[in-house]
Amino acid sequence: MSAAVRTVEVRVPATSANLGPGFDTLGLALSVYDELEVSALDGPEIDIAVEGTGAAEIPTDESNLILRTIRYAYEAVGRKAPGIRIRARNGIPHGRGLGSSGSAVVAGLLAAKGLLEGVAAFSDADLLRLATEIEGHPDNVAPALFGGLTIAWTDDETPWHKKLLVHRGVSPLVFVPDRTMSTSTARSVLDPAVSREDAVFNVSRSALLIAALTQSPDLLMAATEDRLHQNSRAAAMPETDKLVRLLRAAGFAAVVSGAGPSVLVLADGPGRRLEALAVAEEHTSGSWQPLMLAVDFLGGTVKASAEGASSHEL
Structure with missing residues (x-):
């Protein structure tokens, strides 16, 4: 088994889109989470294990959405993806209208961002654009990335978002x-x-x-x-x-x-x-x-930890 070169920890919230009238536009981040530990390996193998909600239905081979997203992100910055180890603990129900696929895409992008720290940089705009390219529309990926209430729209095929703070009474x-x-x-x-x-x-x-x-x-x-x-x-x-x-x-x-x-x-x-x-x-x-639930105000997070060093936010 190959050794880990770098490991990151990722946490991504569930989302609810539309919210009634805001079809394909409004999204809200909610306090249910998928949590992952993702490692870049010094060999070519793929090693994926999933536990938690819907674990039995999630592929652990090359078709895994998080793995495909990580590779997509590497390709976007002209890098060859290494071997990947994923340990996922899923809390977001799948196929229930809580943004599970969008959250998986965001998890993969944040993992790639952490694994490539110091090598390639991803801005918020980059992350939203890549997530929308994979997911097809930005209404779920925007709140998963940025938290809170988001308004998402596209302009000349470029996705944009505006994050708003939700009243504490909601x-x-x-x-x-x-x-x-x-x-x-x-x-x-x-x-x-x-x-x-x-x-x-x-x-x-x-x-x-x-x-x-x-x-x-x-x-x-x-x-x-x-x-x-x-x-x-x-x-x-x-x-x-x-x-x-x-x-x-x-x-x-x-x-x-x-x-x-x-x-x-x-x-x-x-x-x-x-x-x-x-x-x-x-x-x-x-x-x-x-x-x-509560409204998640933070959105997706990634922490990277080096051998013998403490974790830090990226």
């Missing part, structure tokens, strides 16, 4: 089902066109949502209304739609998390979050795992 609650939904399936059921009325509706609600999340959590119910994607996806995930409607009828700002099938509640305080949990538990069969 208390996220996620209901995670025991079933999955692929993003491609969720996108395939979307209407190819929308009416001007619905477009204007969502523009107004997206603008209001920024104010609600950053300044006025009492506006979250109105701000999370949507006419672009959730109704179209309802038939593909009826239990998710039922739970969203149940919670909204009871006065809670519930939305589909990302492409689903998880449900995100943006409560306007810890007490209201407990009330939302009680309503859901009273009316559901127990097939939903509730996660009481």
Whole structure:
């Protein structure tokens, strides 16, 4: 077995995109994490081990997304990737609308950044661009990289983001089902066109949502209304739609998390979050795992440690 030349520790949060009306634009980092130890080896072999949520479903060969992302980053700066050892501890549920693939891409990029410290540099703009090239859109990778609430957009195919601090009264609650939904399936059921009325509706609600999340959590119910994607996806995930409607009828700002099938509640305080949990538990069969979370304000982190030296942030 080859020896490690350099080892980095990476931590990346889960994310929830869309947040109701902010389709493919808004994303929120949440306090569930994938944690990895990644080593560059002095030989060519690949050694991947995964534990935690969804570990049995994650490939440990050349098709592993984190490994492919590390190699992509090396190639982007004109370097040949070494042998890689990955030890992953996964906390982010897979296929549930919590940004697991985007977080894996961010983890791979941050690992490459740490392994290449002193050899090649990656700016925030570089990381967002590479992550978007791999993932296809920036709405999940932006909050995974930078934390907090992010607005993501593209200009001449270049991705950009703006990070905003979330009001301390916002208390996220996620209901995670025991079933999955692929993003491609969720996108395939979307209407190819929308009416001007619905477009204007969502523009107004997206603008209001920024104010609600950053300044006025009492506006979250109105701000999370949507006419672009959730109704179209309802038939593909009826239990998710039922739970969203149940919670909204009871006065809670519930939305589909990302492409689903998880449900995100943006409560306007810890007490209201407990009330939302009680309503859901009273009316559901127990097939939903509730996660009481915080907004992650830091985003993805990487620490590198040399032999005999203390860890330091990169």
